[in-house]
Every structure is written in C-alpha cells, then in structure tokens.
Amino acid sequence: MGMALPDQLTAKQGAVAQRLGAHVPDAVWEPPAMSEPLHFRNKAKMAVSGMAGTPVLGLADRWGGAVDLRSCPLHVPAIEEALPVLAGFIGRAGLEPYSIPSRRGELKHLLVTASPDGDLMVRFVLRSRRLVGRLRDGLAHLRGLLPTLAVASANIQPIHQAILEGDEEIVLTEEDNLLMRLSLPGGTRAASGGPTASAPRELALHLPTRSFFQTNTAVAEALYATARDWAADSPDGAGPARRMWDLFCGVGGFALALAGAAGQGGDRGPSVLGVEISSAAVDGARASAALAGLPADRVRFETGDARVLDPSAARELGGLPDLLVVNPPRRGIGEELAGRIEASGVARVLYSSCNPATLAVDLARMPSLRVRRARLFDMFPHTSHAEVLVELAR
Numbered sequence: 001m002g003m004a005l006p007d008q009l010t011a012k013q014g015a016v017a018q019r020l021g022a023h024v025p026d027a028v029w030e031p032p033a034m035s036e037p038l039h040f041r042n043k044a045k046m047a048v049s050g051m052a053g054t055p056v057l058g059l060a061d062r063w064g065g066a067v068d069l070r071s072c073p074l075h076v077p078a079i080e081e082a083l084p085v086l087a088g089f090i091g092r093a094g095l096e097p098y099s100i101p102s103r104r105g106e107l108k109h110l111l112v113t114a115s116p117d118g119d120l121m122v123r124f125v126l127r128s129r130r131l132v133g134r135l136r137d138g139l140a141h142l143r144g145l146l147p148t149l150a151v152a153s154a155n156i157q158p159i160h161q162a163i164l165e166g167d168e169e170i171v172l173t174e175e176d177n178l179l180m181r182l183s184l185p186g187g188t189r190a191a192s193g194g195p196t197a198s199a200p201r202e203l204a205l206h207l208p209t210r211s212f213f214q215t216n217t218a219v220a221e222a223l224y225a226t227a228r229d230w231a232a233d234s235p236d237g238a239g240p241a242r243r244m245w246d247l248f249c250g251v252g253g254f255a256l257a258l259a260g261a262a263g264q265g266g267d268r269g270p271s272v273l274g275v276e277i278s279s280a281a282v283d284g285a286r287a288s289a290a291l292a293g294l295p296a297d298r299v300r301f302e303t304g305d306a307r308v309l310d311p312s313a314a315r316e317l318g319g320l321p322d323l324l325v326v327n328p329p330r331r332g333i334g335e336e337l338a339g340r341i342e343a344s345g346v347a348r349v350l351y352s353s354c355n356p357a358t359l360a361v362d363l364a365r366m367p368s369l370r371v372r373r374a375r376l377f378d379m380f381p382h383t384s385h386a387e388v389l390v391e392l393a394r
C-alpha cells in the first residue's frame with residue numbers, strides 16, 4: 001500500500017467521521033480497534049481457473065486472465081498452508097476448473113474458512129453434481145494431507161454468472177459446521193464513569209456452511225466485546241439491558257456475547273431474541289446457545305425478515321426490548337425498519353454497520369435517537385471499507 005497501517009487507519013477514521021458528519025459528534029468517538037496488518041483474514045474466496053494439474057487460485061476474469069493469490073499474506077496461516085495442498089488435491093482428483101470464456105469445466109470456487117483453533121471448512125463450488133463422487137472418493141486422502149479439515153462440502157452453482165455460491169450444499173463430512181471459538185477481551189472503561197465488570201470470555205459459535213461470519217476474527221472479538229460492554233452500561237444508570245433483540249443476527253455473535261455477559265451471581269440474565277433470514281445461520285446460533293448452556297426460554301433465535309419487525313407491537317415476542325442490536329448487510333436497515341424503531345419506545349440501539357454511507361442515511365431516519373458512543377473497527381485493513389459501531393440513546 002505504501003502507507004503504514006496506523007496511517008491508513010487515521011485516514012479511514014477521518015473519512016468515516018466526515019461521512020457520518022453531525023450525526024456523530026467528534027467527542028463521542030472512542031479509539032478505533034486496530035487489526036493486525038497481515039494474516040487476519042479467516043476466509044479465502046478463491047476463483048479457480050487454469051488446468052486441473054496446474055490450477056490458479058485467486059482472481060479470474062471473463063477473458064481468461066487470472067492472478068494466483070494462494071500466497072496472499074492477508075490470510076491466516078492455516079489457510080496459507082492449506083491452499084497449496086488443496087491445489088494439489090484438485091489435480092489428483094481431476095477437478096477440472098471452470099473456464100469463464102469457454103464455459104467448460106466444473107470447479108468454480110474454493111471457499112476456505114479457518115477457525116481460531118486452525119480447523120478448516122473447505123467448500124468446493126461446482127457447476128454441477130457431476131464430480132461430487134470424485135470429491136467423496138478423494139476425501140480420505142485429503143484428510144490425510146490436511147488433518148485439520150473439519151468440514152468439507154460441495155456447493156452447486158449452475159449459473160454462468162459471477163455469483164460466489166449456489167443454493168445447494170452437499171456436506172461430505174460428518175461435521176456440517178465449524179466451531180469458531182472466539183476469545184472476547186475483558187471490559188473497557190464505561191462512558192458513565194464506573195468500571196465495567198466483564199472478564200475475558202470464550203464465545204463459541206457454530207458456523208454452518210452457508211452462513212455469514214465476520215472475516216477478521218480478532219477485530220470481530222473486539223466488536224462483540226465492545227457491544228457487550230456498552231450494553232452493560234446504560235446512560236441513565238438503570239443498569240444493564242434486560243430484554244434485547246439482535247436483528248440480522250447471523251450465527252448469533254452479538255446475541256450470545258450479550259446474553260452470556262450478564263446472569264452471574266444468581267441473576268438469571270437478560271432475555272435475548274435473535275432474528276435472521278438464513279435458517280442455516282439460525283440453526284448454528286441455536287446450537288451455540290445450547291453449547292453455552294443458555295436456556296431456550298431466555299435466549300431464542302428465529303428465522304425471519306428483520307425488516308418487517310415492529311419493536312413496539314411485538315407482544316408475542318416478549319414485549320418492547322430495552323436494547324436493540326442491528327447489524328444489517330451493506331444496504332442498511334432501510335426506511336421501514338428505521339421508521340418503526342424511531343416510532344417505538346426502544347430506549348437504546350446498538351447499530352453495527354459495514355457501510356458508513358447507509359448508516360448515515362439510517363441515522364437521519366431516526367432523529368429521536370442520538371449517538372452516544374461510536375467506534376471504528378478496522379475489519380477490512382488495506383481497503384477503504386470500515387465497520388462502525390454506534391450506540392444510540394433516545
């Protein structure tokens with residue numbers, strides 16, 4: 001990049017603050033959460049091209065050009081070590097790469113995720129089911145080469161378009177999800193002046209094959225820990241939130257970080273409802289809640305469209321939450337949900353956004369809620385992208 005990471009971060013913080021403008025006064029920004037400069041990405045999304053015996057793993061264009069990124073130093077070491085092994089396996093199993101210009105071949109992408117323990121989930125994105133048998137036959141050999149392989153699957157993506165994965169997933173291993181054991185750092189100073197009491201804590205998340213996970217594990221840990229600490233520190237001294245909703249909850253990172261933080265010393269802990277559109281992710285979140293010993297009547301996950309929820313009219317969902325967490329895709333929460341949150345009596349919202357442009361638009365739609373704290377998380381170093389967490393109070 002020609003620019004040291006701390007300097008990049010200073011520039012990014014300035015650009016994000018400018019983008020959010022008056023919605024986020026200078027004084028409420030907390031120091032940004034830095035990333036390691038290298039080896040931070042827990043996921044590799046490699047287009048596969050070339051020949052089976054000499055595959056190119058990385059970028060491929062529609063004219064047949066390709067760039068091999070298997071030694072890209074952004075990936076965590078477990079992925080860097082696995083990619084050459086997987087390249088060799090592609091040749092041995094005869095998985096002919098898909099050629100975009102000629103529309104021939106089968107193997108389109110290789111999607112590799114590494115857990116913090118170094119275990120791997122490897123997904124072969126194929127044009128059809130034709131070579132699934134070869135993958136099955138080669139699995140024992142692959143496991144010999146990659147003993148950390150926990151989950152392997154074939155994903156079928158039949159469309160000739162730049163779409164990463166398809167709807168059909170054929171899991172080839174006994175395990176169908178990767179256990180991401182995060183370690184959340186202990187509590188930081190509270191805005192209300194008092195110290196926060198949280199100790200470092202493990203957060204184990206089951207990650208099914210077709211579910212979203214934050215790509216930078218260490219920065220995700222800082223993000224969830226910050227949300228946990230802010231949730232425990234209410235502006236009016238009313239104590240920690242008791243009833244929370246986590247919308248766009250994915251595999252439940254925020255919900256489980258918040259649910260597990262309280263409940264010590266005989267306290268039963270807050271009730272948490274997570275809502276997510278992907279049923280696979282909801283299955284993962286439920287499994288993680290069970291693993292953490294959280295009772296299902298207190299910590300619930302439901303499949304559904306978060307954009308149509310109305311916090312003030314959800315009696316069957318346990319009544320008005322006193323804290324709402326939203327972590328939408330890049331398009332933001334949108335006009336309707338923002339309008340319903342604005343009109344509800346929800347006192348506090350934690351909004352985690354990967355797109356400051358849509359965050360600014362959504363904040364303007366909720367004028368009754370003011371930003372009390374904000375923090376930038378350098379989830380995507382060496383890019384202009386930023387993750388931002390803001391706390392809104394009514």
Ligand SMILES: C[S@@+](CC[C@H](N)C(=O)[O-])C[C@H]1O[C@@H](n2cnc3c(N)ncnc32)[C@H](O)[C@@H]1O
Nearest residue numbers: 212248249250253276277278305306327328329
């Ligand atoms: C940025 S991810 C956040 C996931 C999670 N909060 C986390 O920390 O990993 C956004 C999530 O929103 C989900 N999603 C997209 N549209 C949705 C909708 N209309 N209703 C509920 N969830 C949705 C996606 O499947 C994805 O899991």
